[in-house]
Every structure is written in C-alpha cells, then in structure tokens.
Amino acid sequence: MRSLDDLLTTSPWTQELSAEQMQRVRSAIIVRDLQPGCYACHKGDPANVWIGVVDGLVKMVAISAAGKSATFAALPANSWFGEGSVLKREARKYDVIALRESRVALMPEATFFWLLDTSIPFNRFILTQLNERLGQFMGAFEHDRLLEPEARVARALANMLHPQLYPGHERCIELSQDELGHLVGASRQRISQALQVLEKAGMIKVEYRMIEILDIDGLRGFGA
DNA sequence: TCATTAAATTGTT
C-alpha cells in the first residue's frame, strides 16, 4: 500500500514548495483507509477537506430518488478531487465510494486556502484541474448515451488516466473487469468483449486485473 | 522452494 509521501512526491503542485511548506502540508493532512464500498464522503456533508487518492480506486456517484446510482468519474491513485465544493464552501455534491480497499488523504480547507494564497504551482494545478473536469463532463454528456459500449469503455479508460498528466509513466490501471462494468454501466461480459476489441486495435493491453494503456489519444477519439 | 488447494477473475455460450 502506498504512503502519503508517495502521493505528495508524485503530485505536481508540490514540486516548488519549500521544505517548511512541505512539512506544514504533510502534518495537516489526515490519512484514512477505506474498505471496499465505504464512503470517503457523503452527499450533503460540509466540504471542509480537499481529498487525494493515495492508493486504490474511488468513484463519484449521484443517487437518484429512485435509488439508481450513476457513476460520474473514477479516481485512481494520485488524483485529487473536491476542490470545487471546497472553493465554494458548499456541501458535497456527490457521494464518494471506495471501489476497492483504498487510502485517501484529507487536506483541511485552512491548508487548502493557505496554499492558494502562497503557491503559484498550486493555483495552476487547481486551474487546469477545474478546466479539464469541465471538458470531461461535457464530453461525457455529449457522447455517453449514444456510443457503443466499446467507445464508452475507451472513454472511461482515457478519463481515468487523464488526472495524472505529469506524474509519471504510470500507464497501467489496476482494475478488474467487473469493477469497470459497474463504472461504465455495462455487464461484465460486455466489458470483456469491448476490451478485446480495443486490444486488437492496439490501444490497450489486457492482463489479469490490469489494463495497460498504449494509445490514450486513440482511446479518446474512439468511435468519433 | 515446490506442489496442492481455494478463491478470484476472465472468456465463452
């Protein structure tokens, strides 16, 4: 299991922080371990922390009155989220649930706003984060209901790797096909077929509980 | 370290 320091060193906004700033950030953050199915935060909770995924995988879901749940985004290790609600000092808009055993980092809003006031790289990170999320959201709206399952899977995979632009060469997603099925809203056997199509197209490599992305641009444009 | 078994995951119909 990865540690808080692993998350911080791979997060681009920490690059230009001084040792003291780093220490202040590190000591303010609270780390929490989550079992599969556990909530990182509930819809309606006051958004007083910014959340980073240290390890594992969490999903953002909205629950309708009828009890149907729709997954908006999957957040793998190294992603940060919740800045929107923290910035607006509003309640959380969605439930966030661990898809498997995960570890999250909770940064208090005081630290969050302090970084906004002091660090330009942090501001830049938040800015691009908000901008990209808007793009993803509109793209999802535009296509998800219309596309073939293959294309929906392709987009879901591309979106999952998107948050980690800088960090690294982490091109692998550890995710079972069953979990991916819940994510995309398709049956497991349909996912299995879709993955094989994408693999034959040379865009991904499928292994046991693991998907390696070979051509992220190809995935984004799949079916378009 | 290697072999056996159980559990989880994946491919196919």
Place this chain on the structure above:
DNA sequence: AACAATTTAATGA
C-alpha cells in the same frame, strides 16, 4: 446467467 478456463493467494511438506 451459467459454466469452463486461467491467475493469484494460501497452505504445508
């Protein structure tokens, strides 16, 4: 949805 095949994890010699 059900079944077979494959991979991983666990156990014990």
